[in-house]
Amino acid sequence: EVPECNTNGTCSCSTGSFGTSKEVFFCSASSFLDIDECELGIHNCSQKCHNTKGSYRCTCHSEYFKLASDQRSCKRLDSEEPWLFFAYGQSIWNMSMNGEEIYLQKSGLQKVAMIDLYIKEKKLYYADVQPNILEVTSLDGIYSRQLQTFEVDGLEGIAVDWIGKNLYSLRRTDLFVQTLDGLFRKILYRKIFRLPRALVVYPQKGKLYASDWSSSAFIACLNMDGTKWQKIITAGIIWPNALTIDIFSERIFWADAFLDTIQSADLDGKRRRTVVEGSNSVPHVFSLAVFDDHLYWTDWTYRGVLKANKLNGQNFTILERTTFSPFSINLLFMNFLDKKNACDAAGCSQLCLISGGKKVKCECGDGYFLEKDGHSCKSKCSDKEIVCDGSESKCVSKMYRCDGIMQCKDQSDEQNCTLRICPPGHFQCQTTKDCKMPSAICDGKRQCVDGSDERYCQ
Incomplete structure (x- = not known):
């Protein structure tokens, strides 16, 4: 039996419990039910909360922290300041x-x-x-x-x-x-x-x-x-x-x-x-x-x-x-780093994506596909084409690269180009910088000394 309740009829129970007795002035120990402070979110643990009978206890990530003297806070083991x-x-x-x-x-x-x-x-x-x-x-x-x-x-x-x-x-x-x-x-x-x-x-x-x-x-x-x-x-x-x-x-x-x-x-x-x-x-x-x-x-x-x-x-x-x-x-903050991870050993040629937990899988960027080995990526474009960056993954003939006209929405076909002197839409020979009309490209006849006008033809 627990002590008699207050004479005004209000009853109180020990921390971590509550009474279910319908009696007005007293309740018995058998009427107490344990509450889960962790589940209800009424604890004050800095990190992890674990329910116990009539109470709860706090724990910390042991690799980086120790439980402080107040039994709720977690004190870092290092002294580095973030x-x-x-x-x-x-x-x-x-x-x-x-x-x-x-x-x-x-x-x-x-x-x-x-x-x-x-x-x-x-x-x-x-x-x-x-x-x-x-x-x-x-x-x-x-x-x-x-x-x-x-x-x-x-x-x-x-x-x-x-x-x-x-x-x-x-x-x-x-x-x-x-x-x-x-x-x-x-x-x-x-x-x-x-x-x-x-x-x-x-x-x-x-x-x-x-x-x-x-x-x-x-x-x-x-x-x-x-x-x-x-x-x-x-x-x-x-x-x-x-x-x-x-x-x-x-x-x-x-x-x-x-x-x-x-x-x-x-x-x-x-x-x-x-x-x-x-x-x-x-x-x-x-x-x-x-x-x-x-x-x-x-x-x-x-x-x-x-x-x-x-x-x-x-x-x-x-x-x-x-x-x-x-x-x-x-x-x-430098100290919360994972020293090893599955991506280090996955051997992905492009993207290593975490698929939940510690499982990883190799993926390819847009414009590429994953080969049968599960690690390597191959361009969806032919060796005579470039793939546009950005979200469209479009294949564009290398002959249109740096021609002064944007074929890719992201302009990637016109980036990192050498000095261009030809008008937009004209082909510029790679070595001599001579300008050729579009009709002269891929016509089976070499117009440029270096043959660049016939290099990327299908």
């Missing part, structure tokens, strides 16, 4: 986690909105949508290279897969994947979105998450090879404006810029909980990041970078104010 990176229109900045130090990372841009980091090689990927450029630069500023100069306008999210060494991107209604060097690109889905907004990958699990804020807003989950597409959040969501994943608690976080909330859920969309809410705290979140016990985000109304506790929204702090609206935010 850094925040955020896009700011014409520039990219990096900042200490407490906001006390801030440095200019990259300037001279026009409208950079999306960024992500390839931590292993200390590279920063960003989309400058106004000049239609996707670029990569080393964090020390020594190395910089354009990866793509087409179909960058309309990009709504980029995400680096540090295991498969790929870059995923959302553009208008489509989902793309390409190698980090930009050489091979594949469309995973066409016309599957209406108003896509945010993108995040979880390579250790082989999962990709994307949001859409159309009239039927949703958050979707799929394998990183494009299989098993599923909408996991469809209710109570209007403008899912930001996504991030806490890989240690294995929860996804998102911000709704219409509902003024930051929420979280398990990776399958279950066990939702609201972390921060209200127009005074999160009036218009654009991008999210998570590290240790805190969420970090950019907000257009505050015009700044902010943070709060990831479990309850407490310790709300404005880290940095900006003159204009900030965009994408991400963080750099």
